Amino acid sequence: MKQYILYISAISILLASCGGEKSTSKGGAIILGDSSTIVTEKDSQYLKDDILDFEPNNVVSTQSSKADTVVKAAAPVEKPQEPVQQPSKATAAGYSINFGNVKIVFEGIAANDATRQNAEKQDGLSYVIKSGSLAGAKIHVYGAKNATIRQRYQSRLMLNSKSGSVDLRNLGLYTTGWKNVNASKTGAEYVFALTDLNNISFSNVNNAKIKNATDKELRNRRTSKKTIQSWMKEISKTNSANDNPCDIILDNLQLQISGTGADGKSFRKNIRMSA
Template sequence: MRTLFLLMLAASAGFVSCSESKTTSGGSGAIVLGDSSMMVTETDSQYLGDRVMDMRPAKAAEPTEEAEVVKTDTAQKPATVEEPVESKTARVEEKPAEAPTGKGLKIDMKDVTLFIPGVEAKGSGTSYSLRNGSLNGKEIRVSGGKVDKISQRYQTVVVAKNNLGTLVLDNLSTTTGWEALRSAGNSYTITGLNENRLAAPRVSPSSIRNAVSREARSSRATRKNEQKWLAAVKNVRSANQKPLSVELRSVMWKIDGKDARGKSFSKQVRVDMPL
């Protein structure tokens, strides 16, 4: 029995030694839960440190103000300003009128020049006296400035004429209002000066006698001739009744326009008729 006990003890020791050898060399044995022999107790402080950092949940990023991004189409062409399309028809520019030439009345008014062909007159500035030709139906040609309108008015006077001579009755006269002349380019036509259509002043027998007596004295007529004049107009009732007639005394034009610098101007000129 003693021998048997020793043999069993030796076998147990060998089995334990073999198990430890396998555990030490392979390290692949399974760990049995609850087996105290498998627990490892470490006492060295250098191996007891926690080398794993604590896991902390990351905070959600706070929203930041960003400039509003406008989504654009990169393929879109930049806006362009359309340029006006030039007309295929050539633009006709107004050329300034050429300086007047030939025979006629030339009126230089600094900002503009007027020229009436076919007449002769003497004077300067804004006052002239007609010497030859007739104004009715003639053209006023403009140069040297831009004229917008030419208006015309005229003055008539009653004239007494017989074998005693001629008396211009200045007290019996009238002046018309301004009327615009018809234009064609840089030319204006003088109209309304027909002898049989001239405006006549209003008269009466007494106004006629007073005008005749006054003019006879101004012309230094004798007392005898003055009485003859009064006798000649004794039965006259109108300005066109012989020996009276209505005559054109003067013609006036008003020129409205702009000079070369674009400044507006208004000028007048007068042409007196021979009586």
């Protein structure tokens, strides 16, 4: 009971003190709902908003941007590529002669140097054919511009029959004039066809010349009289180089090959191919 009385007394004292306190040394207390107690600030310097606005914009990472810039700056600038010369197709199979900047190939021919020579430095070259035929053969020229070939050949007459062979060299060699060889061009390759050698010629001869040449050759061999008589009978009606048993043989082919090499210098080679 005493505690209850003390509690009531304390509340009464507090209420009495609040009701009696009307003002302070600095002014009256602010009472909620009383507009006369609300102070409104009019000084502009205290009305400034120094808080930065918050903008919900996406922030771009400067570190990432800088990194991208560095990479782009460091990337090499691509220069226009120069045209790459495609490798030419495989050269023809045959005997090849290298002039340095120019190469020629006798298709289907095997040959040897007739003498010690340097194809790059020498203008006159000589070769001996081991196998293959020049008749209708093709000459491939690589690495040249404005390539041309002129040809001439020398032929000789032989007798070929069941009795054997007789080389009529004592009739001499027949020499043709110079003639241009027809060519075709594919890319940087020239192809010259020796079609004229499919039907070669010889000098005009008659039966008497053929008999005399045959008799002389057989006697140089120390052939028996019986064999000589057999040959004379066989050629009794042979009146020209185109009659049996005559056979016109290619003795050698001479070529003049000219043009401009890859270095821009003109060249001319004289080549002799002996059969």
